[in-house]
Amino acid sequence: MSDTPTTRTGSTLVKRGLADMLRGGVIMDVVNPEQAKVAEDAGAVAVMALERVPADIRRDGGVARMSDPQMIQEIQAAVTIPVMAKARIGHFAEAQVLEALGVDYIDESEVLTPADEENHIDKWAFTVPFVCGATNLGEALRRIGEGACLIRSKGEAGTGNVVEAVRHLRSITAMIRRCQSADANELYAIAKDLQAPLPLVLEVAESGHLPVPLFCAGGISTPADASLVRQLGAEAVFVGSGIFKSEDPVRMAHAVVEASTHFDDPSTIAKVSTGLGSAMRGWETSSLEQRLAERGW
């Protein structure tokens, strides 16, 4: 559809609006149409189409790039829910390709090998909305300043270890509370310290939340993990390797979806966690050779 004097595509409202529609849900990494069907059947609100889940990218090494368009199109054809795909940090040409494919959201992701070590993509230039990772409030607001319509705390992808996701989520929410309690004089210094656009800092101080939805990613691998990050303020959950690297992906997918919806009901978390089989094996963070969360700035 093309724009007319009265019909407008790609507005901030429709871009952020799709993120609003995903709230409360689970977005699952999938590498083929079969996995995408499993995700949709389990009640996922969207899938992230990629060639290798982060755990395999971590294991295999090499340069991780945008996925093959054919694979993305096969997944688009397999499901009715939104399909997201990843572009390298700063690689606006990959993002242009993904937009041409009609993906519903682009993840400018630290899981792939960065293409630009100084600049992120100018996301305002696109009709398709972008999600970006962040480890703290300053990083989140810089991404929003560049046009991101959804922020996910980064965590440490592919580890099955929720500790970094918790660190990043707590860092973001604690700093939001600090902004709320700061007086007008202090907010200028806070914006300077955060290296964040002042208008966005003022908006956060006034509203008590990011201007866009805040989701969580990186290391979530059990229903209790999903409940934890939802209780810590994440409005929805990205699960990467945690589903399809577990012993029983179908059951794990269903269980994490239930856990995200009923995150504050421990009896539901207990029920869906019972007899679930083992979660992905995971990595202790101090043993990692590469920290993906350090990519992007």
Next chain:
Amino acid sequence: MGSVGVLALQGDVREHLATLAALGVGAERVRTPAELDAVAALVLPGGESTAIAHLLRTSGLADALGERLAAGLPVLGTCAGLILLAREVLDGRADQWGYGALAVAVRRNGYGRQIASFEAPLTLSDGTSVPGVFIRAPRIEACGPGVEVLATYDHDGEADPVLVRQGPVWGASFHPELTADTTVHRLFVESL
């Protein structure tokens, strides 16, 4: 008027609660059959219709809501909510199910994928205009007898129905909850 609930399994629940609050209507989140029992009207929010349908079943709400609808529960469904209420769903999953409480045929993502999502002014039946926000929106392609069209969108010269009502059941293919305009919620609340 009894209390109004917003189905809170997934989706833009907060915006519906805020819009109702702006009208002075205190609304409750509904995630369990007991919470459903306590409300006299219900909003089905925007979200992913397949996810909400799945969660309705796993939460034990699917049958309970069906019984309430059959008993005349007033309901407003927006976007995904409209899909759940529609009698016929085109381009859905093979096992797509809904309540069939509204005699309309809707096509999922009938205006296209996210890059085609749009804002446009809508025309109410009294000639006034309200803002419309369409996000991977369903398109209402046919309305059965008894369905009243309350608002339309001028789509390439065709007046697409975008807000419809059949008795106590209301459906919108757009998201009135995403704008500051409270007209649609006010009309629904006034009908209770």
